[in-house]
Amino acid sequence: MGNNKTVMYVLYALVIAALVYVGYSTNWFGIKKDSSSASGQWQAVFLSNGQVYFGKLSGTSGKYATLKNIYYLQVQKAVQPADSTASDQKVSLVKLGNELHAPKDEMKINRDQILFFEDLKSDGKVVQAIDKYIKDGATPTASPSASSTK
Numbered sequence: 001m002g003n004n005k006t007v008m009y010v011l012y013a014l015v016i017a018a019l020v021y022v023g024y025s026t027n028w029f030g031i032k033k034d035s036s037s038a039s040g041q042w043q044a045v046f047l048s049n050g051q052v053y054f055g056k057l058s059g060t061s062g063k064y065a066t067l068k069n070i071y072y073l074q075v076q077k078a079v080q081p082a083d084s085t086a087s088d089q090k091v092s093l094v095k096l097g098n099e100l101h102a103p104k105d106e107m108k109i110n111r112d113q114i115l116f117f118e119d120l121k122s123d124g125k126v127v128q129a130i131d132k133y134i135k136d137g138a139t140p141t142a143s144p145s146a147s148s149t150k
Contacts, residue, residue, distance in 0.1 A: 042120040042127050048113045054126055057117055064108040070096035071130055093129045
């Protein structure tokens with residue numbers, strides 16, 4: 001009779017383990033899975049303050065998401081455009097870390113500040129500029145102050 005109880009306990013344990021496994025894999029329990037970037041995938045992260053950062057996003061299921069290999073766009077306007085109707089704007093891709101305060105190339109972002117994020121296509125202009133920066137090792141911006149610091 002002792003063997004029957006042991007077999008029953010083992011069967012109960014297996015059934016419970018199977019239910020937990022199926023429940024987690026199908027998200028029965030409402031547990032948020034980390035929706036971080038796919039391997040090697042560049043993402044655009046849109047924040048509530050209007051700023052957009054490009055990089056590799058991870059840890060999106062916690063209170064803070066982590067963004068690494070960070071780039072952002074910088075818009076430079078001509079002080080006095082030749083034609084008052086035309087707006088001379090130069091958009092540059094800037095690598096985080098080249099600023100005066102020299103931040104590390106990693107950002108912890110409060111998830112409440114992230115409006116949404118998107119995976120970027122490898123043939124898009126931003127990813128092509130990042131790839132060129134990585135390949136050439138040059139600062140991806142044309143501003144004189146950033147390029148003269150090298």
